[in-house]
Amino acid sequence: MIKVEHLTKKYAAVAAVDGISFEIAEREIVGFLGPNGAGKSTTLKVLTGYHAASGGRVTIGGKDVFAEPESVKKMIGYLPENVPLYPEMRVREYLHYRAGLKGVGRKRREAAVDGAMGRCRIDGVADRIIGQLSKGYRQRVGLADALVADPPILILDEPTIGLDPGQIREVRELIRELGKERTVLLSSHILPEVEAVCSRVLIINRGRIAGSGRPDELRAAAGQNETIIDLEIRDGGEDGHRVFEAVDGITAVDIEQGDGPVRRIRLRGEGGRDVREAVFDAAVAGGLKILSMGQRSHSLEDVFVDIVTREETPDEPAPPPAEAAAQEAP
């Protein structure tokens, strides 16, 4: 349904999106995940025809976005970042206007507007002025706008940003339901969101696709070769780095800086080995008192952070936070 080939978008000399390629099949819900500034919104703006690509090709429903913008735009319902709306209009009036602009015929318009308002649960504010609505309601008005012409493709840029937890759950439920009969591409920098809604995840970082797959695939792939141990210790003994790096099977030690004497430490070890006892013995020998210890395999969040940090420092390992902070200090 959506096919992106070697897409590049440059602003001045800087490439916001650098040669990415992916494909999205019909009725897939795909999450576009990445840190802020990774190129998510830029990619979505090219897909919706708002910006032109500097290079590469985007086809939607078999049509080139750049060559046939009009017919491509008809297929897409787009919710831009920050949900721009006309604050002086009333909700029903706005959706009615947008439905007409998107070519919904006069006879079907009333039903289309009512349907979209019902789905997004904004019928209660139908006659309110948009500028006086809360952020959550405005977000849902934007979503209703994306839906109103019943397009086969929905492109949603950060659809749940600014919503309260209850509303977030509602919107996720709605997106899941919409995804049964449509193709949905949504962007987010929040992991649980993507994990909760999407059938597939594209991780983008620094303008490149850094990983892609089903959430469980990504987790399984990462979990096989790494174990994580979270510790809380009381300071007072030897340096934590020296103590734990000496343990056989531990590959990385991250120590969180804190004010009090209690430190949180995250150890990364090889997958498939239980090194908890060795860690305990090493701590005792080093004079560090363990307050808590937990072992787990990778969460999707770790995968995400891993992929992103690995991309940022391709050649050298990331410095432990303690050292980094010391270097930055004047």
Place this chain on the structure above:
Amino acid sequence: MNYFWQLRREFTAFFYSPVAYVVIGISAILNAATFFLILRFLSGAGPTAGAPMEMLFSTALFWLIVMTLTPLITMRTFAEEKHAGTLETLVTAPISDTRIVLAKYTAALAFYAIMWAPTLLYPVLLTRWTPVDPGPVLSGYTGTLAMGAMLVSIGVLCSALTRNQIVAAIITFAAMMGMFLAGLFSYVDGVSQAAVFQYVNLSSHMESFARGIVDTRPLVYYASVAAMALFLTVQVIGARRWRR
């Protein structure tokens, strides 16, 4: 089809803003003041002669209305959409940039026409006391509207260039003043190309229109500038889609 739909939205959008009512109110007051002063002048002692409607389109107050209120009409057309970010939802809807520009332009021009509408009452009032020659009245309005078609297009272009409505209004005013003043060079002795400046002399155009002379040369000038300005506006709005 979606041009008319968008035109309807653009036109009603004017009336959401208090600026619309201020513009209509100020123009009504200034026009009424002009009309009153003209009538006082003509009915005063001494051998004065002239047609009131003819004079209405060539006083300094007429130019004050045109030069200060036109930028207020056009300033929000694109600048506000850019500022609020709604330009993104607008241009990603299935409507071409050209239709968006034309819809906004036509709506602004219609509002400009509405600004002058209250003055239509004056010739009607005058007929109660004196015969009014309909020819010059008609040509005076034709000229006002035709010149407006050019000035509004410049305002729309300026609005597309910035996301700040105040800036849009100021550069529109500056551009219009430049065009107005360029025409005045035709009056300056020793200017070598006085004839050229005569072609772009807005105030002498309006004087002819008000006297009942519909010259096609200014009309062609207005139409060419308007076409050029609207073409450039479409390019400015479409610039985001240039491949770079």
